[in-house]
Amino acid sequence: MTEIEWWDYDDAAEMAGAVAGDVQFVIESAIEARGAAVIALSGGKTPVPIYDKLAVAKLDWKRVTIVPTDERVVPLGDAMSNVTMIAKAFLPKGARVMPVVPNATADYKAAGRSADALMQDLHWPLDLCLLGVGGDGHTASIFPGPDYEEALSGPRERRALGVMPDPLPPEAPVARVSLSRQGIVTARALMIACTGTDKRRVIERAIEQGPSSPHPIGRVLADVELPVDIHWAP
Numbered sequence: 001m002t003e004i005e006w007w008d009y010d011d012a013a014e015m016a017g018a019v020a021g022d023v024q025f026v027i028e029s030a031i032e033a034r035g036a037a038v039i040a041l042s043g044g045k046t047p048v049p050i051y052d053k054l055a056v057a058k059l060d061w062k063r064v065t066i067v068p069t070d071e072r073v074v075p076l077g078d079a080m081s082n083v084t085m086i087a088k089a090f091l092p093k094g095a096r097v098m099p100v101v102p103n104a105t106a107d108y109k110a111a112g113r114s115a116d117a118l119m120q121d122l123h124w125p126l127d128l129c130l131l132g133v134g135g136d137g138h139t140a141s142i143f144p145g146p147d148y149e150e151a152l153s154g155p156r157e158r159r160a161l162g163v164m165p166d167p168l169p170p171e172a173p174v175a176r177v178s179l180s181r182q183g184i185v186t187a188r189a190l191m192i193a194c195t196g197t198d199k200r201r202v203i204e205r206a207i208e209q210g211p212s213s214p215h216p217i218g219r220v221l222a223d224v225e226l227p228v229d230i231h232w233a234p
């Protein structure tokens, strides 16, 4: 059984401060232990205030490498690009933000393979993976579709892969590159930040359903060995 702890806040601003503080602590500990930190940060809209708070933390940012948990296969700079949003917050601080999809391409599988090759050069496991969850229960870009089982239970050494969601999510209806479940659940610290009662219900149900959940978040979290912190605000 996965050990889950919920952290509830009054609002998104309070959650942002708390999650930024936790991520800062993880980064400091990794730098102290190893001289460097490698973290994966989610895309979407929810984490933007978290990143704004985290970016003003006094940290040795040059020692921090950031990858997105997932990226939409769009050109860098596109409004849908997760890494573009993350880079806006952390590049000016001197962090290394890795654009895992440097070019838009029609071949999402090839984009996934080159992201995986880039990821292989990082120090593994990740010091932290901060996930978001969609209203449909997806996390990172692990979606039902032709790549679903590969994302959930592909080869252990596969860190990232190309994913074609089916159906395409309306908020960003494009192919993706995502960390694999294996890349996510082997992180030293695993956190989720989410808002809204509907998402909370989806996550709670998915956790109860475990490996048989129809929601990716349920399957990703089933039988995870490390404790998972879920930060939530209404």
Ligand code: 6PG
Pocket (backbone or CB within 6 Å): 042, 043, 044, 045, 046, 047, 069, 070, 071, 072, 082, 131, 132, 133, 134, 135, 138, 139, 140, 141, 172
């Ligand atoms: C993506 C994300 C994704 C995100 C959720 C929640 O690119 O789609 O990284 O996993 O975390 O969709 O997104 P919101 O925070 O915008 O609701």
